[in-house]
Amino acid sequence: MRVYKLALLLSQLRDPAMRQTTRAAMREEIQKWNQVLEGLQYGNARHNAIASSNPELARQLQTVKDRWELQLRPTLERALHDNPTDLHLLEQQYQHDLDDLKLDLNQMVHMLEQDAGDRIQALNRLLLMFLMLSLCIIGLTVLVLRRTLQAPLNQLVGKAERLASGDFMDVASLSREDELGRVGTALETMAHKVRHKIEELQALHSVCREVAALGHGDLDQVLHGIVDHAAAVSRADFAALLVRHPSMDCWVLDAISGAMFDAKQKEIWLTEETPFSNQAYEERAPVIVPVLSDHADTLVKIRDVYGAKSLLAVPLMAHQHCLGVLMLCSTTQTRQFTTWDVGLAEQFASYAAVTLENVRLFHELESETNALSAKLAAVEHKVAALTHEVKAPAGRVAEFASWIEQDYGSLIGEHGQRYLSWIKKEGRDLAQLAERTLDLARLTHEPLDLETVDVSEAVGEVLQLLDGAIQTRGVRITVEPDLPRLACRRIHVKQVLENLVSNAIKYMGGQSEPHVEIGTMLSNQARLIYVRDNGMGMDPAMTEHIFSPFARLAGPEISGAGIGLVIVKTVVEQYKGRVFVDTIPGKGSTFYVQLPTVAVLEEEPAVQIHPEQAGQAVPWPATTGQEALRPRQVNS
Known part of the structure; x- marks a missing residue:
């Protein structure tokens, strides 16, 4: 997240050579984080406000925004002054407030997950109400036409009961051409649609949990899960995740659904082979190609090597810049991807972008932490060595002053003895300071044998x-x-x-x-x-x-x-x-x-x-x- 990047930039303000550049970067990150909060609260061109229908979520988002505006941002603005005298304290205050902000963000994520679960439950309740209404209608029909329609009505009742119990898999249609047959077909169609929507919500919820629980070394597993869920929910034959290489003009296949993952992962794709992915990447917008064979004069690797007949490519957006492209492909037949398919693909692409960005920030933080730890260890070693070198001479200075006082005290007079007493005191204080400094250094390296x-x-x-x-x-x-x-x-x-x-x-x-x-x-x-x-x-x-x-x-x-x-x-x-x-x-x-x-x-x-x-x-x-x-x- 940007707040962690701001923590890194805040620590770099100590370096005078980097201070001007760091301040500019911090101001830019502060502005972007403000835009993120405004987008979450009021919505933007790509999505509505996340808390528009949930007052508790709106209050939690306002809590996050207040903590940023009242605690973290004032601390950063104080650090951006020309000569901050309490930079170390500002870092500590920022880290402390950052922990609170992290708790608030975790609470907001939990509320989002709970909101998604509540929507699933609401959908099930609506379905149950509809099914109960259907049962009532069926019951009235049975009373009127019991003798002639009893068998098909019993079948419809069985379907409704299975739907009410949450069984959307075994709902066979009636082999009739009359009104009852059409009712059964409509019931079957409704069951399939409801089942599909529930599967979509469950897949999104599962991916959200995987992204939230992302740990060190779990990137490949999470990306594989994202493309698998995207392909399954969108009914695509396979899905692939292409990430633009940071230094070379090419793509890296970070994930592909199904059994091809192990064999094809990290495969390099040239930009000349991916014209439609290039278009989605450059225009920052989805690209739909219903019939890839219409572009026979164009080199398209996804068609020529993987046999794709239709393609949907959506960009992976992270903080106004594109990281790559998520592709959904149909290989069995041509397909016209709908607006709903595009929305689902964009949702999975956003999860993939968040995952990649979090991993990048984690690696940057880990690198900075290791570098700082190495520098701190070197400084501690030098301080301990210097203190050890100072300790013995300081003690000898006090000892020599005592010998001079004993042997020549009567010759140097009152002023000389006063000076010697000062020398002894300063020597002892310096030796004591060196000893306590060494004690402090030893504390951080001693094993804790309880x-x-x-x-x-x-x-x-x-x-x-x-x-x-x-x-x-x-x-x-x-x-x-x-x-x-x-x-x-x-x-x-x-x-x-x-x-x-x-x-x-x-x-x-x-x-x-x-x-x-x-x-x-x-x-x-x-x-x-x-x-x-x-x-x-x-x-x-x-x-x-x-x-x-x-x-x-x-x-x-x-x-x-x-x-x-x-x-x-x-x-x-x-x-x-x-x-x-x-x-x-x-x-x-x-x-x-x-x-x-x-x-x-x-x-x-x-x-x-x-x-x-x-x-x-x-x-x-x-x-x-x-x-x-x-x-x-x-x-x-």
């Missing part, structure tokens, strides 16, 4: 590790008892808790009674672990940026490299979990983490988050007289 992790034990180990900072800041730590067990690696759980708790301590601000709370809760049937503090908090608008690398909310007075929350997010995403934050400036923040659990608490009820409680301590359920269920405190 183990059962007791979060309470992990919290205790983290608090021992951070005991110095806790004592220095005078932070009161509250830990809820009976924290859940997680199905993760123990080192990953400790990394998450250490970064969240150390951040909570670090960003206490001027809080006179600093407090950090660690606990668990249920939200939407999911077990969450939270770390809550009463520190300085942050602007809620910043919550989208804090999980980005090297993002910091404070100045140089608070040390840190801006990698801790990136590590948390990376760990959580490896386990298909989620991490988010509620915060109020000046009142504190609460970070929530969801990781896979092996057991959940049964002693307390679920605690839900309410907007007015964001950044505040949520009251915990207490059981009177049960000290084991009360939160324990670890005071500085």
Whole structure:
């Protein structure tokens, strides 16, 4: 779809060399997508509005259009500005909104399928009503002419009963020349027509489902199904799908109905051999040739090699350009294709065009994804190598500064010692930054060998590790008892808790009674672990940026490299979990983490988050007289 192509173009805006070309392409794609939505809603020269007779489908289409106009298109228009500063966030927002649009489109497709099914049911109901009326007429006739017409009437009744039960196959005609014979013949003709229309609807419905379920590597199977259904429904002897080669002036036989598929697939046809297919391709309109033998002076491969006597060729249209031609051929006798036949062929051709276009877009997306993955892997390798090279010299700088201070501290004076302390601090910070960067790189490559992790034990180990900072800041730590067990690696759980708790301590601000709370809760049937503090908090608008690398909310007075929350997010995403934050400036923040659990608490009820409680301590359920269920405190 074009919205996925727009996602690819949006990612290419990062390249300054391609920015102008990419913007032009994006504007063109936006205009074409707007035309597609307008065509679906109001109709165009080729088809009516798809929701003209279905209010629910009209509302769903309006939902898709509103999501495009209110969410996706404004994001793209912001990205088209001269110097967008938040291009990465715009990409994330577009991908998020694109997922919602995909759900809306899937719902619309489901409604279309349901609408088709409802029409089939309505047709059956109308048929049943007609048959019931026929039964009434037959019954009255039997009462009047029972003695002379009983046998033929019994036959007609049997026909009507079989039709009412849905049996359209075994409806034999009466061998009579009177009115009853004509009634039986009319009943038989009606049964054949109804059966044929139902088969057409079922074939279209089946092809629609196959196209919707198209997966990687299923192209040949889907195209074969399309031409088979097209030939069967249109009563053609065979159908063929010719696709124009993208670089050479020739055709590729992508599919042909029947047993010829395996032998003839991917056969090359020259344009000199296909004059009528060329005409349909160039004029973008159906071409009907009732008698191919009338063109004996023209080279026609479909006639000379495959024995076709009549031909119907319709173009495969995709976004105002033609991909190829679908041909329906009659080999047993000449045939005049009707307007109904043309409409059916165009419907099957549209399914084939959608299939080919989806496969092309999928291959483009797959190619771009592989290229980006390769580039990302190369960048990660270079960053890891560079960080490894920086780590050791940074540590030695701090170590050398300590030696100078020990050996020559009395000679360099107060200013020199201050400079040395700065050198030591910067060296240690640089070494720590390198170590955390390497930790982050290792996270994406380590195998996930799961183990059962007791979060309470992990919290205790983290608090021992951070005991110095806790004592220095005078932070009161509250830990809820009976924290859940997680199905993760123990080192990953400790990394998450250490970064969240150390951040909570670090960003206490001027809080006179600093407090950090660690606990668990249920939200939407999911077990969450939270770390809550009463520190300085942050602007809620910043919550989208804090999980980005090297993002910091404070100045140089608070040390840190801006990698801790990136590590948390990376760990959580490896386990298909989620991490988010509620915060109020000046009142504190609460970070929530969801990781896979092996057991959940049964002693307390679920605690839900309410907007007015964001950044505040949520009251915990207490059981009177049960000290084991009360939160324990670890005071500085």
